Amino acid sequence: MSEPNSRPRKSTTKTQRHKGLQRTSTLAARCDSTELLKQAGGIIGRSEAEYLLMHLLQVPRHQLYLCPTITARMASRFRRMVSLAREGEPVQYLTHSAPFLDFQIHVDRRVLIPRPETEELVVRVLARVRPGRKLLALDYGTGAGCIAIALARAFRQGEIMAVDASVAALAAARQNIDRLGVGDQVRLAQARSIEDGALSRLRGRLDLLISNPPYVPTPRLARLGPAVRREPRLALDGGPKGANIVAMLLTHGPGLLRRGGLLAVEIDATHEALVRRLAPDAEVERDLAGRIRYAFLRRS
Numbered sequence: 001m002s003e004p005n006s007r008p009r010k011s012t013t014k015t016q017r018h019k020g021l022q023r024t025s026t027l028a029a030r031c032d033s034t035e036l037l038k039q040a041g042g043i044i045g046r047s048e049a050e051y052l053l054m055h056l057l058q059v060p061r062h063q064l065y066l067c068p069t070i071t072a073r074m075a076s077r078f079r080r081m082v083s084l085a086r087e088g089e090p091v092q093y094l095t096h097s098a099p100f101l102d103f104q105i106h107v108d109r110r111v112l113i114p115r116p117e118t119e120e121l122v123v124r125v126l127a128r129v130r131p132g133r134k135l136l137a138l139d140y141g142t143g144a145g146c147i148a149i150a151l152a153r154a155f156r157q158g159e160i161m162a163v164d165a166s167v168a169a170l171a172a173a174r175q176n177i178d179r180l181g182v183g184d185q186v187r188l189a190q191a192r193s194i195e196d197g198a199l200s201r202l203r204g205r206l207d208l209l210i211s212n213p214p215y216v217p218t219p220r221l222a223r224l225g226p227a228v229r230r231e232p233r234l235a236l237d238g239g240p241k242g243a244n245i246v247a248m249l250l251t252h253g254p255g256l257l258r259r260g261g262l263l264a265v266e267i268d269a270t271h272e273a274l275v276r277r278l279a280p281d282a283e284v285e286r287d288l289a290g291r292i293r294y295a296f297l298r299r300s
Helices: 014-029 033-041 046-057 061-066 072-086 091-095 116-128 146-154 167-179 218-223 244-256 272-278
Strands: 098-100 103-105 136-140 159-164 186-190 206-211 257-266 283-286 292-298
Touching: 033 046, 033 061, 033 072, 046 061, 046 072, 046 091, 072 091, 098 146, 103 146, 116 146, 116 206, 116 257, 116 292, 136 146, 136 244, 146 159, 146 167, 146 186, 146 206, 159 167, 167 186, 206 244, 244 257, 244 272, 244 292, 272 283
Parallel strands: 136 159, 136 206, 159 186, 206 257
Antiparallel strands: 098 103, 257 292, 283 292
8 A cells, every 4th residue: 555645735626626627527528449448458457458448449459559549438438347347257258248259248247258169169169060051069067158149150051959958048048049140040948968958869860979077176276266256157067077977978969869960068177088088089179379179979
């Protein structure tokens, strides 16, 4: 804490106070984006500050540095969001928006914020699935619906079932699915297990079973950053070793696939031995950062 100013205060007349407020208001009205980002850079990360201001101004990143004039009200909103981000609120929850591949989705505390690693999972799946065909797919643990939406956009004749244990997450997914115009392709269902009755009719029929399940080991949750800890625990906690859902998918998922169908799962870096044991024919791959991240299994 800084020391209090020991200088005596000068007496201020009403006219002087009015002029001071005018000068403050004028400075705020003339505030440009570069100045605001510089101020925010000492409080939160620059990328986070840029993301918040991009949302407020509705401009791409490079235009932030062209110094557009920002109104006092907008500058005030930005500073308020920076303050909340400093307290640990994810910037995506503050803007209610997150990018996924070539589209934006609505996110809030009902759902996990999508990561680049999950975008990469979808990209790797698209490289393995023949384009132009009618696809029957299941997105297990859909959350905000980003994987299901990406598949629907890639396979316009495809049919995707998006499943989640959380009713709140399914409501968020519905919002995104309808807004992005794929409601005729994506159907939602609640299920707590891949063996639930709602999924049994898919046995032997799926072309693709894809999942970004909760896979963080429970003991590791307490060590996550404050922003991550504000995301739904149900979407993060994978049990004592983070493998509860991963093991279920590897054990029972292949039974839902047709011959030649693909199982694609995002996993924790500690799950390689588990994958090798439960699915010896699976391909385990690393993400762009070099960490074990994906398991792919083709049903023969």
